[in-house]
Amino acid sequence: MWRDDDDRIMDILDIIETENKEIVPAVCPICGEREGHLYFHRFKEGHEAGGMWMWCSACHHSTHARGKVPEWWINLGEISFEKLAALPDYLEKNKNRIDQWVNKLDKIKTYKILKDEEMLQLRASYIEIGKLVQEYGYGEYSDILKILMGQVNCIDSNENEGEKLQYLIDSYTRRIQGKGGLIDFVRYNKNSEVYNTLNEKLGGELEKVWGILKGYL
Numbered sequence: 001m002w003r004d005d006d007d008r009i010m011d012i013l014d015i016i017e018t019e020n021k022e023i024v025p026a027v028c029p030i031c032g033e034r035e036g037h038l039y040f041h042r043f044k045e046g047h048e049a050g051g052m053w054m055w056c057s058a059c060h061h062s063t064h065a066r067g068k069v070p071e072w073w074i075n076l077g078e079i080s081f082e083k084l085a086a087l088p089d090y091l092e093k094n095k096n097r098i099d100q101w102v103n104k105l106d107k108i109k110t111y112k113i114l115k116d117e118e119m120l121q122l123r124a125s126y127i128e129i130g131k132l133v134q135e136y137g138y139g140e141y142s143d144i145l146k147i148l149m150g151q152v153n154c155i156d157s158n159e160n161e162g163e164k165l166q167y168l169i170d171s172y173t174r175r176i177q178g179k180g181g182l183i184d185f186v187r188y189n190k191n192s193e194v195y196n197t198l199n200e201k202l203g204g205e206l207e208k209v210w211g212i213l214k215g216y217l
C-alpha cells in the first residue's frame with residue numbers, strides 16, 4: 001500500500017519553517033492533495049534521538065528515518081512506541097489527532113520548555129501568593145485562590161510539559177495578570193499598612209513569577 005520511492009515526500013518537513021496557522025495536513029509535494037502529515041517520536045524523554053515519518057494519505061507516498069528530533073518536539077501521549085513501524089499504517093489511523101498535536105506544538109515551539117526548578121519556583125510563588133491573598137481575605141480573593149490552586153494542580157499533574165506550559169501562560173495572561181487578577185486586587189486595598197506589607201511580599205513573589213514567565217509572553 002505504501003510507496004517509499006520518491007524523496008519529494010520529505011519536502012513536507014519544510015512546512016515547519018513556514019508561518020502557516022495550521023501546518024498540517026500539508027499540501028503533498030508529490031500529488032498536490034492537502035493530505036500530507038508528519039510525526040516524530042523521541043525514543044527517550046530528554047534525548048534527541050528518535051524517528052520521523054512523513055506520509056500522504058492520498059497518494060500513499062511515505063518515508064521514515066531515524067535521527068535527531070527537533071528540540072521543541074514532545075511525543076503525543078496516545079502514540080505507543082511499540083506500535084510504531086517503518087510504514088505509517090498506525091500513524092495514518094491516528095492522523096487527525098496527530099495533525100492537531102503537530103499544529104499545537106508548532107504554535108508553542110518557539111518557547112523553551114520550563115526547567116524543573118522554574119516549575120518548582122512557580123509552584124512555591126503561587127502558594128505564597130495564595131497564602132497572602134487568603135490572609136487578606138477581601139474582595140475577590142476566593143476567585144483568585146481558585147485560579148492559583150489551578151496553577152499548582154497543573155504543575156503537579158501528569159500532563160506533558162507542553163500542555164502545562166500552555167495552561168500556565170494562558171492563566172497568567174488571562175486571569176492573573178489581567179484586569180480582575182492580582183494587580184487589581186492589590187491596587188484597591190484601603191488600609192495602607194496592610195497594603196504596604198501585602199504589596200511588599202506579594203510584589204516580590206509576583207516578580208519571581210514574572211521572571212519565569214516573561215520569556216513566553
Ligand SMILES: [Zn+2]
Pocket residue numbers: 028029030031032033035056057058059060061
Ligand atoms: Zn500525495
